[in-house]
Amino acid sequence: MPIFAKLIINFFILSLFINLIFFISAKADTLDNVKNRGYIKCGVADNFVGFSSMNDEGNWSGFDVDFCKAVAISIFGKSDKRVEFVPLTTLSRFPSLAFGDVDLLVRNTTWSFSRDVNLEFDFLGINFYDGQAFMARKDLEINSILDLQGSTICLVAGSSSEANTTKYFQDNKIIYESILLESTDESRKYYLDGKCDALTSDLTVLASSKALIPDPNSHIILDEVISKEPLGPLIRHGDNQWGDLIRWVLYVLIIADEKGISSKNVDDFLEYGDKESQRMLGVVGNYSDMLELDNDWAYNIIKELGNYGEIFDKNLGEKTLLQLKRGLNKPWNSGGLLYAPPFR
DSSP, X not given: OOHHHHHHHHHHHHHHHHHHHHHHHHHTTHHHHHHHHTSEEEEEESSBTTTBEEOTTSOXXXXXXXXXXXXXXXXXXXOTTOEEEEEEOTTTHHHHHHXXXXXXXXXXXXXXHHHHHTTTEEEOOOSEEEOEEEEEEGGGTOOSXXXXXXXXXXXXXXXXXXXXXXXXXXXXXXOEEEEEESSHHHHHHHHHTTSSSEEEEEHHHHHHHHHHSSSGGGEEEOSOOOSOEEEOOEEETTOHHHHHHHHHHHHHHHHHHHHTOOTTTHHHHHHHSOHHXXXXXXXXXXXXXXXXXXXXXXXXXXXXXOOHHHHHHHHTSTTSSSOOOOTTSSBGGGTSSBOOOOOO
């Protein structure tokens, strides 16, 4: 190969390498980019009742929406006009995060090995313990998965729900007929048309679907779940400072729930709270400097949005359309799995 051609190839490879380094370093400075921009770009699901939905006035609400707001509050002291919500589909969510179209993804996404390692994303904790469940019409008097013996079940073809159902029913010697559909919407329509006895998907999806049914009280979501689906916020690999901030936003919400610090009484904890509470709320020490935030960042989150339990109850709880019980999503000291490292 001529020397000139070799030089051209080497220069081309060097240019690609430099551009890659620049791209990675640019993506790794998300916190600085967000501060300079003045708002965060948060990827959420489109029209997922209880988690992320937009009303006729263009205002977003939901469990995932409030977490995006909490991140914004930690940086800017308030959420108003500080979050751009980017609705993403199942197919578009990962490319949008990978290429920097959003700063973080908070979109009912299960934390799994391949997504963590192969897709090179960092999951920053679990903000909702989900699992595959079943919904049936109340008039069929199905109160347990074992009551589905000889039933027909609608589910999405090729989904994890299909594999989970096959294994669970085989293990428990339950005979059933599956009706495989192409999408969640289609499977819900078949179920409502009476073409199957039960509908299966993740608990959150079933609860959201039930809320859209004209007569939701005629249907029941069974208590049992047959899979682990831990959901949580995620970012790109290599953005440690940004990851630390989002991780501790989640932990603050969990610790506040654990200690009973709410939007209504947080001011009392400024004076009378224990040492950990006062460290977290910025009264004692300079812990906020480690995250390059103001001392009152955690206080501001709790004051505006409340603790984890308040956010759950407002968007998903038993007095909402979804009517979900806390279940595993209680603090560890109340019989749940929510657990945060100590703030010290």
